[in-house]
Amino acid sequence: MTQALKGVRILDFTHVQSGPTCTQLLAWFGADVIKVERPGVGDITRGQLRDVPNADSLYFTMLNHNKRSITLDTKNPKGKEVLTELMKSCDVLVENFGPGVLDRMGFPWETIQTINPKLIVASIKGFGPGPYEDCKVYENVAQCTGGAASTTGFRDGPPLVTGAQIGDSGTGLHLALGIVTALYQRTMTGKGQKVTAAMQDGVLNLSRVKLRDQQRLAHGPLTEYSQYGEGVPFGEAVPRAGNDSGGGQPGRILKCKGWETDPNAYIYFITQAPVWEKICDVIGEPEWKTHPDYAKPAARLPRLNEIFGRIEQWTMTKTKFEAMEILNRDDIPCGPILSMKELAEDQSLRKTGTVVEVEHPVRGTYLSVGNPIKLSDSPTVVTRSPLLGEHTDEILKEVLGFSDHQVAEAHKSGALDPPQKVAAE
Ligand code: COA
Numbered sequence: 001m002t003q004a005l006k007g008v009r010i011l012d013f014t015h016v017q018s019g020p021t022c023t024q025l026l027a028w029f030g031a032d033v034i035k036v037e038r039p040g041v042g043d044i045t046r047g048q049l050r051d052v053p054n055a056d057s058l059y060f061t062m063l064n065h066n067k068r069s070i071t072l073d074t075k076n077p078k079g080k081e082v083l084t085e086l087m088k089s090c091d092v093l094v095e096n097f098g099p100g101v102l103d104r105m106g107f108p109w110e111t112i113q114t115i116n117p118k119l120i121v122a123s124i125k126g127f128g129p130g131p132y133e134d135c136k137v138y139e140n141v142a143q144c145t146g147g148a149a150s151t152t153g154f155r156d157g158p159p160l161v162t163g164a165q166i167g168d169s170g171t172g173l174h175l176a177l178g179i180v181t182a183l184y185q186r187t188m189t190g191k192g193q194k195v196t197a198a199m200q201d202g203v204l205n206l207s208r209v210k211l212r213d214q215q216r217l218a219h220g221p222l223t224e225y226s227q228y229g230e231g232v233p234f235g236e237a238v239p240r241a242g243n244d245s246g247g248g249q250p251g252r253i254l255k256c257k258g259w260e261t262d263p264n265a266y267i268y269f270i271t272q273a274p275v276w277e278k279i280c281d282v283i284g285e286p287e288w289k290t291h292p293d294y295a296k297p298a299a300r301l302p303r304l305n306e307i308f309g310r311i312e313q314w315t316m317t318k319t320k321f322e323a324m325e326i327l328n329r330d331d332i333p334c335g336p337i338l339s340m341k342e343l344a345e346d347q348s349l350r351k352t353g354t355v356v357e358v359e360h361p362v363r364g365t366y367l368s369v370g371n372p373i374k375l376s377d378s379p380t381v382v383t384r385s386p387l388l389g390e391h392t393d394e395i396l397k398e399v400l401g402f403s404d405h406q407v408a409e410a411h412k413s414g415a416l417d418p419p420q421k422v423a424a425e
Pocket of ligand 1: 015019036037099125136137138397
């Protein structure tokens with residue numbers, strides 16, 4: 001069995017998180033991903049949040065699986081020459097530099113097109129064209145400027161960012177889709193094109209239900225938000241809705257047995273209309289099935305605090321897993337709040353390859369999230385991230401056809417690092 005993107009070569013000029021998540025996905029689908037890094041330094045995340053002395057950090061290793069690394073000083077004339085050759089040999093260049101960096105390096109889009117008109121150039125920037133286009137951006141800035149933070153948290157608290165990296169990894173996902181789409185179009189046009197994904201746009205895309213609610217506000221209160229039942233008037237902008245469900249079926253996070261000591265002893269509970277009668281039976285309120293205040297969804301909306309309070313009395317008598325089992329027997333949608341510890345130990349996630357153990361020659365064995373997208377004809381085998389410059393010579397010879405003499409000359413120019421030797425593999 002072969003892999004979907006076998007034969008596609010990616011010039012991976014990405015760093016930190018957003019770009020690397022994109023190229024890692026492409027590598028998992030079989031692309032040959034060549035990561036270009038600055039000699040002696042590499043991707044800054046190699047050394048950030050280090051937990052094992054002298055080993056590449058988990059931050060780096062978990063975002064750069066299945067890639068090869070070449071070190072190249074792209075401001076050095078020889079480095080530029082090698083980069084130009086790589087552009088000729090690759091199908092896609094992916095970058096998430098600060099605005100204008102590629103231009104300042106001497107490789108604006110017009111130049112790249114003359115080097116290789118088939119090359120797809122994919123970029124992540126913080127913002128699209130407009131007042132902020134020249135700004136550098138990190139995850140939380142994107143969450144704040146893309147509408148996620150203003151709509152996350154509780155009404156009486158400040159805006160909140162979420163732990164899910166929707167600005168970085170989310171935009172990486174968007175870009176990956178743009179790249180494979182451009183590759184598909186190239187099969188018909190024979191031409192490369194620019195693919196751009198701005199982090200603000202990516203976050204707004206993921207927050208689209210809140211833009212939906214912004215427009216609904218013009219036609220009346222948002223009846224599924226808790227504040228409606230509490231009689232709190234709505235302002236001009238979509239408010240923070242705590243743990244209210246963002247959809248048409250009201251939901252809440254409710255305490256379960258042990259909540260006093262376990263910060264994750266909670267369950268998300270959805271009062272889906274089609275199973276309302278089963279919910280009433282489970283929580284011991286059978287008369288709510290026919291009572292005019294509770295029987296129909298519209299009647300329940302102003303009473304959600306009371307209803308969820310009653311359901312919570314029931315969930316507090318069960319562990320989150322017991323509640324999950326009982327509720328699922330009746331098809332009542334719910335989900336325990338799973339800690340990272342529980343997810344790391346979850347055997348079913350290990351079986352599907354969503355959580356994988358990876359061997360690394362310097363840091364030993366570590367856990368990572370594998371490919372969350374499963375293709376039946378393109379299996380993913382997760383291999384460790386490269387050491388800095390580990391494949392420099394290999395890439396010069398195999399991809400660019402350099403002779404030993406040319407490799408030696410390139411090293412003499414100071415544009416490359418000598419490859420690190422892997423001692424124990
Ligand atoms: N050889 C020589 N120079 C290199 C190099 C290489 N291999 N790789 C990078 N550089 C240089 C660049 O040419 C640039 O130099 P210049 O400013 O003189 O033109 C310099 O490194 C800095 O690049 P930059 O991307 O601006 O890095 P930064 O650390 O200052 O900023 C970010 C980091 C993430 C804020 C910025 O890259 C950014 O806004 N990226 C787009 C949005 C994004 O993806 N953000 C999320 C990251 S998770």
